[in-house]
Amino acid sequence: MEEKKIIFSGIQPTGVFTLGNYLGAVRNWGKLQEDYRSIFCVVDLHALTVRQVPKDLRHQTYQAYALLLACGIDPEKALVFVQSHVAGHAELSWILNNYTYFGELSRMTQFKDKSSKHEDNINAGLFDYPVLMAADILLYQTDLVPIGADQKQHLELARDIANRFNNAYSPTFVVPDGYFSKSGARVKSLQEPTKKMSKSDTNEKSYILLLDPPNVIRKKIRSAVTDSDAKVAYDPENKAGVSNLMEIYQAITGDSFEEIEGKFEGQGYGVFKDAVADVIIGELEPIQKRYEELMNDKKGLEAIMKEHAEMANRMAIRTLRKVKKKIGLVQV
Numbered sequence: 320m321e322e323k324k325i326i327f328s329g330i331q332p333t334g335v336f337t338l339g340n341y342l343g344a345v346r347n348w349g350k351l352q353e354d355y356r357s358i359f360c361v362v363d364l365h366a367l368t369v370r371q372v373p374k375d376l377r378h379q380t381y382q383a384y385a386l387l388l389a390c391g392i393d394p395e396k397a398l399v400f401v402q403s404h405v406a407g408h409a410e411l412s413w414i415l416n417n418y419t420y421f422g423e424l425s426r427m428t429q430f431k432d433k434s435s436k437h438e439d440n441i442n443a444g445l446f447d448y449p450v451l452m453a454a455d456i457l458l459y460q461t462d463l464v465p466i467g468a469d470q471k472q473h474l475e476l477a478r479d480i481a482n483r484f485n486n487a488y489s490p491t492f493v494v495p496d497g498y499f500s501k502s503g504a505r506v507k508s509l510q511e512p513t514k515k516m517s518k519s520d521t522n523e524k525s526y527i528l529l530l531d532p533p534n535v536i537r538k539k540i541r542s543a544v545t546d547s548d549a550k551v552a553y554d555p556e557n558k559a560g561v562s563n564l565m566e567i568y569q570a571i572t573g574d575s576f577e578e579i580e581g582k583f584e585g586q587g588y589g590v591f592k593d594a595v596a597d598v599i600i601g602e603l604e605p606i607q608k609r610y611e612e613l614m615n616d617k618k619g620l621e622a623i624m625k626e627h628a629e630m631a632n633r634m635a636i637r638t639l640r641k642v643k644k645k646i647g648l649v650q651v
């Protein structure tokens with residue numbers, strides 16, 4: 320039997336996930352665990368690159384972990400752990416720093432974006448963020464990395480680092496490919512539908528959070544920006560707001576755009592928006608319920624975290640041993 324391919328992806332514990340994170344990424348991760356050896360990581364060390372309030376970071380890490388499980392990642396099928404629980408990430412990251420050039424990191428668009436947003440804190444971690452991400456991926460001999468388009472440049476760098484190392488010594492790392500899911504929706508901001516929905520947006524009305532209560536979801540959808548011609552039709556260029564709501568509706572119900580257009584023909588945006596709110600509320604209800612149960616049993620959650628960290632650690636150590644041997648570090 321052919322060995323299953325290894326998939327690895329990570330998400331930062333910087334806040335409650337948005338509907339965009341869910342429909343674009345996390346929901347699909349749950350599906351991948353059936354066909355791949357799946358590894359999912361709450362990347363708390365990456366979150367340190369912008370200043371965090373310690374007690375909030377702690378809470379958000381539990382929260383992100385519980386949300387992953389509530390969204391369908393099954394700890395019986397996938398490995399799911401917290402990055403800082405496996406020391407190998409930081410260790411390999413230091414080693415790989417020496418195989419990464421200043422020029423390469425200077426060209427990363429996320430670094431340029433984030434340093435312009437946090438001008439008072441352009442720290443070395445922010446600059447080095449992609450090398451830690453490369454370490455995450457390469458430690459587990461990952462074949463495929465499910466990511467959004469925004470992370471493509473970082474994945475390219477991980478591939479370059481892997482190839483550089485393999486060529487300098489001998490084949491050590493699997494060179495990973497990106498995995499871009501066809502079913503992953505790209506959800507836009509509810510207030511500026513040409514921009515992506517993002518949990519760090521300063522306007523709360525621009526996003527739906529997975530833990531928003533039903534009345535908040537309805538209110539946010541009702542106040543989503545649309546247009547004045549009151550026709551439910553898919554046209555992302557001219558009707559970005561309505562098209563975004565249609566994409567959300569489609570991603571949840573599986574209805575095609577034609578079916579949605581037919582269903583809401585002759586009805587105003589009010590009716591359509593209520594229907595969009597209904598399907599979101601219906602989709603999130605079981606997730607919120609499961610989340611509450613998990614968070615009410617922190618000890619249970621910690622037990623899974625610990626067990627999975629140990630399993631991840633065993634995999635990480637294997638790669639690290641190889642790497643250390645090849646570069647000449649003494650191991651006793």
Ligand code: ATP
Binds near residue numbers: 329343469506515
């Ligand atoms: P932040 O606003 O803090 O930068 P974010 O909401 O953009 O965060 P990330 O934590 O960077 O989200 O991304 C986690 C995953 O969710 C990534 O795989 C990313 O591609 C995906 N993702 C984020 N926003 C969207 C969106 N609006 N639509 C689809 N996928 C998304």
Ligand code: LTN
Binds near residue numbers: 365465466470
């Ligand atoms: N940088 C990613 C999160 C991330 C990641 C990874 C994704 C950290 N390490 C390894 C895939 C593989 C982000 O901001 N979405």
